[in-house]
Amino acid sequence: MELLFFVQVLLHILGGIAGFLFEQHGEKANRVTHGLAVLASALGILFSLGILFTGGSWVLELQGSFPVGALRFVAGPFSAFFLLIISFLSLAASLFAIGYTREFQGRKSIALLGFFYNFFILAMLFVVTVQNAFYFLLFWEIMSLTSYFLVIFEHERPEALSAGRLYLIMTHVGTAFITAAFLLLYIHAGSFSFDAFRGAAVTLPPVLKNVIFLAAFIGFGTKAGVIPLHIWLPQAHPQASSHVSALMSGVMIKTAIYGLLLFLFNFLGAIPAWWGSAVLAVAIFSTLLGVLYALMEHDLKRLLAFHSIENIGIILLGVGMALVFSSAKKPFYASFALIAALYHVINHATFKGLLFLGAGSILSGTHIKDIERLGGLIRNMPWTAACFFIGSAAISALPPLNGFVSEWLTFIVLLLGCEGASPALRFFSPLLAALLGLAGALAATCFVKAFGISFLGKPRSEQAAHAHEVSGSMKAGMGILAASCFGLALAAPWIVPILGKVAKTLSGTDIPMGAMVRKSFLISPSESSQFSPVLIALILSAFLVGAVIFLRVLLGKKIVRICPSWDCGMPGLEPRMQYTATGYSKPLRRIFSFLYQPTRRVELEDEGHAMLRTAQRFESKITHHVDEWVYKPLSEFVAVLSRKAKQIQTGHIQLYLSYIFITLILLLFFFGGRS
Amino acid sequence: MLAILLSVIQLLFLAILAPALSWFIKKMKAASQNRVGPSLIQVYSDLLKLFRKNMVISETASWIFHAMPFVLFVSTFAAASMLPVLGIRSLFGFTGDVILFVYLLALGRFFLALAALDTGTTFGGMGSSREMTLSSLAEPALLLAFFSLGFCAHTLSLEGIVSYFASGSPTQMLFFTSLAFGALLIVTIAESGRIPVDNPATHLELTMVHEAMILEYSGRYLALIEWSHQIKQLVFLTLLSDLFFPWGIAGSWDPLAFGLSLVLYLAKVFFLAFVIGWIEIHSAKLRLFRVPDLLAVAFVLAILSLLGQLMIGRGV
Numbered sequence: 007m008e009l010l011f012f013v014q015v016l017l018h019i020l021g022g023i024a025g026f027l028f029e030q031h032g033e034k035a036n037r038v039t040h041g042l043a044v045l046a047s048a049l050g051i052l053f054s055l056g057i058l059f060t061g062g063s064w065v066l067e068l069q070g071s072f073p074v075g076a077l078r079f080v081a082g083p084f085s086a087f088f089l090l091i092i093s094f095l096s097l098a099a100s101l102f103a104i105g106y107t108r109e110f111q112g113r114k115s116i117a118l119l120g121f122f123y124n125f126f127i128l129a130m131l132f133v134v135t136v137q138n139a140f141y142f143l144l145f146w147e148i149m150s151l152t153s154y155f156l157v158i159f160e161h162e163r164p165e166a167l168s169a170g171r172l173y174l175i176m177t178h179v180g181t182a183f184i185t186a187a188f189l190l191l192y193i194h195a196g197s198f199s200f201d202a203f204r205g206a207a208v209t210l211p212p213v214l215k216n217v218i219f220l221a222a223f224i225g226f227g228t229k230a231g232v233i234p235l236h237i238w239l240p241q242a243h244p245q246a247s248s249h250v251s252a253l254m255s256g257v258m259i260k261t262a263i264y265g266l267l268l269f270l271f272n273f274l275g276a277i278p279a280w281w282g283s284a285v286l287a288v289a290i291f292s293t294l295l296g297v298l299y300a301l302m303e304h305d306l307k308r309l310l311a312f313h314s315i316e317n318i319g320i321i322l323l324g325v326g327m328a329l330v331f332s333s334a335k336k337p338f339y340a341s342f343a344l345i346a347a348l349y350h351v352i353n354h355a356t357f358k359g360l361l362f363l364g365a366g367s368i369l370s371g372t373h374i375k376d377i378e379r380l381g382g383l384i385r386n387m388p389w390t391a392a393c394f395f396i397g398s399a400a401i402s403a404l405p406p407l408n409g410f411v412s413e414w415l416t417f418i419v420l421l422l423g424c425e426g427a428s429p430a431l432r433f434f435s436p437l438l439a440a441l442l443g444l445a446g447a448l449a450a451t452c453f454v455k456a457f458g459i460s461f462l463g464k465p466r467s468e469q470a471a472h473a474h475e476v477s478g479s480m481k482a483g484m485g486i487l488a489a490s491c492f493g494l495a496l497a498a499p500w501i502v503p504i505l506g507k508v509a510k511t512l513s514g515t516d517i518p519m520g521a522m523v524r525k526s527f528l529i530s531p532s533e534s535s536q537f538s539p540v541l542i543a544l545i546l547s548a549f550l551v552g553a554v555i556f557l558r559v560l561l562g563k564k565i566v567r568i569c570p571s572w573d574c575g576m577p578g579l580e581p582r583m584q585y586t587a588t589g590y591s592k593p594l595r596r597i598f599s600f601l602y603q604p605t606r607r608v609e610l611e612d613e614g615h616a617m618l619r620t621a622q623r624f625e626s627k628i629t630h631h632v633d634e635w636v637y638k639p640l641s642e643f644v645a646v647l648s649r650k651a652k653q654i655q656t657g658h659i660q661l662y663l664s665y666i667f668i669t670l671i672l673l674l675f676f677f678g679g680r681s
Numbered sequence: 682m683l684a685i686l687l688s689v690i691q692l693l694f695l696a697i698l699a700p701a702l703s704w705f706i707k708k709m710k711a712a713s714q715n716r717v718g719p720s721l722i723q724v725y726s727d728l729l730k731l732f733r734k735n736m737v738i739s740e741t742a743s744w745i746f747h748a749m750p751f752v753l754f755v756s757t758f759a760a761a762s763m764l765p766v767l768g769i770r771s772l773f774g775f776t777g778d779v780i781l782f783v784y785l786l787a788l789g790r791f792f793l794a795l796a797a798l799d800t801g802t803t804f805g806g807m808g809s810s811r812e813m814t815l816s817s818l819a820e821p822a823l824l825l826a827f828f829s830l831g832f833c834a835h836t837l838s839l840e841g842i843v844s845y846f847a848s849g850s851p852t853q854m855l856f857f858t859s860l861a862f863g864a865l866l867i868v869t870i871a872e873s874g875r876i877p878v879d880n881p882a883t884h885l886e887l888t889m890v891h892e893a894m895i896l897e898y899s900g901r902y903l904a905l906i907e908w909s910h911q912i913k914q915l916v917f918l919t920l921l922s923d924l925f926f927p928w929g930i931a932g933s934w935d936p937l938a939f940g941l942s943l944v945l946y947l948a949k950v951f952f953l954a955f956v957i958g959w960i961e962i963h964s965a966k967l968r969l970f971r972v973p974d975l976l977a978v979a980f981v982l983a984i985l986s987l988l989g990q991l992m993i994g995r996g997v
Contacts, residue, residue, distance in 0.1 A: 382801070384743045395745075404788045405781060417780050421828060421837070424991070432991055436832075437984065440825040443783070447817030450791055454813055458798035463806075464741055535778040535837035542781065545762070545773055549755040553905075561732060561901060571739040571800045571897060585798070585806020593814040597973045 008064060010053035011081070014093070015128065017046035022124035025117030032111035036104060039120025043100035043127065050093030050131070057086035058504050074140040074198050081135050083504075084511045087348065088134040088257075088264050091355045094490075095256045096127045099249040102363050102483030105476060106249055106370060119159055123250065126152035126258075133261050139188040139198040146184065146261075150177045153258060156250045157242045166245040173242035176235070180228030184265065187221035190214060191273060200272070207275035215274055219281055222269040223288075229262035230318045233292045234632040239315060240299075244307035244375070248366020249483075251307060255314045256359035260351050263321060267344075270329060271512040279428065282330030289326050290438055293319030297448045298601060301455070301594055302628050304587045305375050306365045309456055310358065313401065316445060317354040320416060321347050323442065327419045328513070330431060337515035339422050342522065342531045344509035345502060346415035352501075353408045353494055357400040360487035364394035367480055368460065371473040377587050379467040380460035386473040391461045393484040398457045400491040402450035406543035408494035411528075413446060414537055418530045425532065448594075455590045464581040495539045499523045588626060595628070602628035687934050688772040695766050695919065696758070699911035700724040702918065702954045706875075709958035710882075728904050736900030739800040749796035750898070750905035756789035757909045761916050765843045765923055767942045768931040778837040779827040783820060786872070789909070790816055797894035804886065808893025811969060815878065815890065818976040819871045825983035826864040829857070830924060832990040839923075847927035857989030860982045862925045867979035869921060869957070871972070873914035876961040878972050888966055915950065918957075922949035 021042030028034035057064060063082035081089060103123070107116055129149035136142050154177070158170035192198055194214060195206035210218075224235070231239035239259075243251045270277065296316030303309040324347025331340035365375075367390040374380055384391040400407040420442065423435025465471035475481075494501065503519045510516055522529055526540040557564075573579045595604055609623040610616075654665075704724040711718025738746070760782050762773040794813050797805035831837045834845035846858075871878045879890040886893070895906050923930065929945035931938040967975060 382741070384745070391743075399788075399791065402787075402791060403784060404791055405784050410784055414780055418837075421831075424832065433988065436825065436828045436987055439828060440821040440980075440983075443824040444817065444821040446784075447787065447820040450787060451794075451813040451817050454791060454794045454798070454809065458795050458809065462743065462745065462795065462799045463801035530837070534831070534835060534841075535780075536775070537777045537781055541773075541776040542759075545759055545776065546755055549758055550751055553751050553754055553758075557732075557901060557905075564901060565735040567735065567737045568740050569737050571741055571802045573802075579802065581801065583803050584801050585803060585810060590806060590810045593810060593969065594817075596970055597814070597818070 025120040047097035054090035105480035169241035176238035183225030226262040226266040243311040252362035256355040285326035289322035350412035360397035382465040398453035691766040699915040706958040731904035750902040753789040760785040774840040822979035829987035860986035864983040869917040
């Protein structure tokens with residue numbers, strides 16, 4: 007067992023370094039570095055599955071004279087769950103990368119990309135297993151830095167650099183808060199080890215507890231990309247290579263969920279009532295605003311990034327309800343809420359990974375990111391289209407795919423909030439459920455737009471018309487994830503008990519599985535509802551087969567005449583006459599104009615007469631309020647502050663020496679006086 | 682065994698009855714305009730004729746275009762199979778709950794909206810965009826209305842809710858369930874594409890929603906789509922009658938109870954169709970950007986109903 011993890015780590019290190027041996031041969035470097043990553047991930051899947059099925063846990067302790075405590079790794083069910091999704095997604099992403107990074111060959115160093123890529127995965131693996139705050143922060147930082155370098159990998163483009171800078175700033179603001187949270191725990195517990203934190207949780211004074219909660223929530227919330235801390239996410243994720251975006255959106259932001267759950271359920275003891283409400287409020291804002299902003303995006307990867315914000319919101323809805331139930335002393339419901347959240351974690355990793363890989367395929371087949379210039383790709387890229395279609399249906403929570411299963415669980419969890427809890431929550435929780443329904447319906451709209459405009463209809467540009475299907479390894483990477491979208495739904499009755507084990511390590515209560523899963527049915531804890539993903543899939547396919555055969559037998563073979571689309575009797579339908587993505591989302595832009603506050607600019611050029619137009623330009627923009635109201639003033643304030651600080655910077659070395667001298671004297675006074 | 686047979690029969694009955702309801706509303710409208718209107722046979726022979734016709738398919742169409750009529754039909758049919766019609770037990774009601782019901786309809790709509798974009802015409806995009814916009818606003822109202830009813834019934838399964846109301850709900854609930862009825866009625870109008878939300882009788886680009894999406898379809902595909910649409914309309918009418926006028930629905934498979942239930946069911950759905958038709962005759966189609974206001978009314982009604990249930994209800 008242990009061996010698997012060792013070899014996985016070793017292979018990632020090897021994969022990171024070995025690429026440099028073939029620096030001159032791009033293709034060899036590519037195969038070695040990503041091939042080893044594929045191998046390592048496969049082992050990681052075996053390892054984590056082993057732990058999850060046996061329910062045991064695995065411990066590795068490196069003794070020695072470490073100043074901050076021993077370097078200790080533990081993989082219980084909770085860590086193994088996150089190990090599993092990291093390994094699973096990096097398996098698909100690495101397979102995809104073998105074909106995808108070919109376009110960098112001769113242009114960029116594949117070895118360098120592979121180096122950061124492998125160490126990025128490795129850092130995530132360590133983050134979710136290490137048992138010491140100091141090393142956690144160390145690996146957390148490595149994870150942030152390697153991902154930063156992956157974001158600015160194509161640093162020739164100025165937008166990549168500026169996105170990278172924003173990401174670097176935001177992730178360090180987050181890390182500062184996490185560090186503060188850990189240091190406060192350290193002061194209280196007297197040690198950096200997680201076990202000490204757990205032991206000291208009961209005696210945490212309430213004020214300190216609340217402060218730590220806020221620091222951890224802000225810190226991890228920044229990494230997870232909850233609104234209003236999300237601004238880096240839609241900038242940074244699209245700039246990275248697509249297989250890296252898949253990992254960042256699919257699993258890196260989930261490590262923040264890992265950290266948050268660790269704090270909430272392990273380090274902070276009994277949970278005050280207001281935490282749940284705070285998390286729920288942030289969650290519903292992220293869910294709704296995430297999808298509403300996504301609707302207005304036409305850069306495919308930015309659109310997907312906004313959907314990550316939405317889905318983090320859905321996950322946090324589950325987490326928030328778990329907090330509510332924990333503080334209301336309903337451990338059974340709390341575990342159920344955690345199961346819903348964890349289920350959505352793995353589902354989102356699957357379909358969001360798939361969609362980002364699909365976006366990468368479009369990019370490699372057409373070199374276009376803007377969906378306004380795509381169209382008709384389904385003919386030249388049938389495999390990519392089928393995979394992207396499955397991902398779109400899954401993220402829109404359509405049965406019988408996996409997205410629906412976890413959304414169903416989240417619905418049930420929210421409706422359970424009507425029992426017990428506070429009177430306000432009794433009313434708000436079904437309302438939250440309805441808003442989740444709104445978000446689901448809007449997500450479906452957004453993905454009809456994204457899939458329909460890019461894959462269906464006629465090509466809107468030369469590149470789209472001459473798109474080519476991607477290579478075998480890229481197809482395989484997407485295929486694995488697409489199949490999992492079905493698998494994760496059909497296997498729900500087996501997955502829920504495993505997630506129950508994971509939830510148990512958090513909430514500490516054993517859940518009677520008979521009350522949650524009966525045969526193929528998932529059962530709501532209050533027995534108010536049941537649902538069987540397998541049966542629904544069976545019924546739908548049986549009806550489908552029935553309908554097809556029935557028509558065929560009853561009416562015989564269909565006789566079809568292929569003609570051009572109807573052109574209203576005016577020949578010459580052009581691709582430009584099709585609906586655009588902007589036009590598609592126009593009704594929603596009008597309906598939600600109080601939120602978007604859209605501005606538009608129309609420029610007309612004519613030859614002396616209004617009827618003789620020569621050119622027409624149209625520009626439409628929406629307002630991102632958080633950017634406008636919070637971050638713009640903030641960055642201006644920082645700029646002013648640094649201009650003020652500049653006045654003491656003259657550039658004379660004597661002056662700097664005297665600054666140092668004065669500081670030294672002051673410090674001596676300050677500390678000398680104390681001792 | 683008999684139970685299964687009868688629940689299959691009631692499902693088929695619903696599917697076969699569905700065109701008759703459309704005929705009824707058409708006939709009402711014709712009468713209001715001093716026309717004779719089509720005969721009952723006409724709607725069925727229209728469907729049959731379409732089923733037998735050859736098809737013209739756009740050269741731009743992909744597999745989505747071919748799959749859509751089947752998926753739309755199957756998802757609508759599956760949603761119908763969860764619904765109590767004549768007896769309280771339905772064929773597949775045990776497999777899921779109201780949430781599944783709502784999302785099955787969403788599955789059909791997802792394909793419908795995509796197929797509209799598949800042929801690369803402006804009309805398709807227009808209908809698709811409008812349909813998705815309106816339905817994403819209707820869906821939360823529908824869910825919330827279901828939740829508020831589920832609150833009194835203490836269950837989310839359709840069968841459970843219906844049998845709770847059929848066994849005589851407490852009268853103090855009546856006011857709040859009637860609010861939910863208002864919400865569901867508006868959603869029904871929106872989902873079945875009726876005036877004031879959409880005009881099923883027009884092919885005018887300014888007003889089309891549903892018709893714009895299926896403009897490129899012909900022959901048996903069109904027949905399937907039309908039939909699905911009629912079934913969906915009847916599903917919503919049945920839902921209204923099940924939830925708000927459940928009296929007389931057969932609790933057992935006793936022939937007498939079944940027969941009585943059949944008569945009452947016909948009376949109820951035709952009455953509801955009369956209400957829908959009456960609204961259609963007496964109102965003009967709303968401007969597209971006024972429709973969200975109507976749907977907001979449905980949402981507010983559902984919230985009020987929920988608030989009421991919370992004060993006296995039992996919780997899910």
